[in-house]
Amino acid sequence: MGEKVSIGEASRRCGVKVPTIRYYEQIGLLPAPPRTEANRRTFDPGYLRRLAFIRHARELGFEIDAIRTLLTLQDDPHQPCATADAIARARFAEVEQRIDSLNALKAELGVMIESCRHGKVGDCRVIEVLADHSQCTRPHH
Amino acid sequence: MGEKVSIGEASRRCGVKVPTIRYYEQIGLLPAPPRTEANRRTFDPGYLRRLAFIRHARELGFEIDAIRTLLTLQDDPHQPCATADAIARARFAEVEQRIDSLNALKAELGVMIESCRHGKVGDCRVIEVLADHSQCTRPHH
DNA sequence: CATTGCTCCTCTAGTCGCTAGAGGATGTAG
DNA sequence: CTACATCCTCTAGCGACTAGAGGAGCAATG
Incomplete structure (x- = not known):
């Protein structure tokens, strides 16, 4: 089944842009894949899975360094998952905080916009x- | 009343770090202030107001370019404020969107964390x- | 077989909004 | 007079890409 694909195909399948894939390789987040005779990168299914993992984690807002840790954890299934759990929890807390502060912001902006009477500056x-x-209505920041 | 202050004092009063003030000057967001004989910047009350304006706008998440526009608007009080209003509305929409996507994220992370049974990776x-x-429970991203 | 056009390669530099540090001059307190 | 804080300029770095130059290869059409 799973055969080797080009970087463009990998990009399409995983939803990660071509230069971004090369960038991940460059910073060592992904290993350098084997090349064809014409020096083109070839990606096997395992590599694609790692790439999809990274993409998903990035979408969830994890930093590259956290993903690096998660990837190495994934490689050793016998380790306890406390670290993965801690990373996810930290991210959860971050997201909660960010939502709170954005809600304060939204209220502030709302008041500003509401009370603009569209006259002169x-x-x-x-x-x-x-x-x-x-x-400001509240000392949100 | 309003006398001229040093960059350190301006920093303290406006809550903007010293290198950041110099940076704003460098990118032309703020004009180059007059200097003392010993080549030190001096900030008058008007300048401090602009700096505070910038700080507040940055806290509300406005981009430097938007702030540039807002500052020039502020300088000409006879202009209609439609532009300012549009900028604020755009920012409001951005914030709303961001909140939505963060809420989806939070749910996702919550499920992940909930169902981790703290065993092995x-x-x-x-x-x-x-x-x-x-x-993923929802195709949020 | 030749040409067109797409994909791939490497490399460097740019983005945004700062932040850090080197290396040196000046101001202020004891 | 001696510390020490504050100021100056300049360059480089951060994270996570993104853009563009300049060149090589590959697939399909005429």
Whole structure:
């Protein structure tokens, strides 16, 4: 079944851009794949799985370094998964925090936009609120 | 009242780090302030207001380029504020989107963490879900 | 067989918004 | 007078890519 594919095909299948794949190889997140006689990279199914793993983890906002750790964990299935769990939990906390602060932001922006009466800049609440932090409803930041 | 202050004082008052102030000057977001005889920058109250404006806008997530526009708008109070309004609305939409996608992410991470039974990596749901996108509850990304 | 056009290769440099550090001059307190 | 803080300029680095130059190979059509 699984045969070797070109970098373009790997890109299409995994949803990772060609230069990004090369970049991952360059920084050592992925090993250098074997080449054809014409010096082109060839990707086997295992490699594609790793690539898809990375893509998914990146979408979930994990940093490259965290992914590096997760990948090495994945390679040794007998290790306890406490590390993987900790990484996921840390990311969860980050995301929660980020949501909170974005919600505060959204409220702030909402007030700004609401109270803009679309006149001249001189009376614009958007500009005014930006100019004066003390007008913020909450000390969100 | 308003007298001229040093870069360190400006930094303290506006909550913008010293190198960042110099950086803003370098990229032309702020004008080059006058200097003392000993070549030190001096900041007057008007400059400090601009700096505070920038800081607040950055906290609200506006990009430097947007801030550049907002600053020039601020300088001409007779212009209609439609542009400022549009910038704020665009940012609002961005924030909303970001919140949505972070909520999806949070759910995903929550499921991962919940179903990790803290055994070996080989059975770890965290690793497993990352490796297989199709296990995601929703096609959030 | 030749040409066209796509994919691939390497390499360097750019993006954004800072941040860090070197190396040196000046200001302030004890 | 001597510390030490603050200031100056300049260059380089961060993360995670992205863009572009310049060149080679491969597949399909005429």
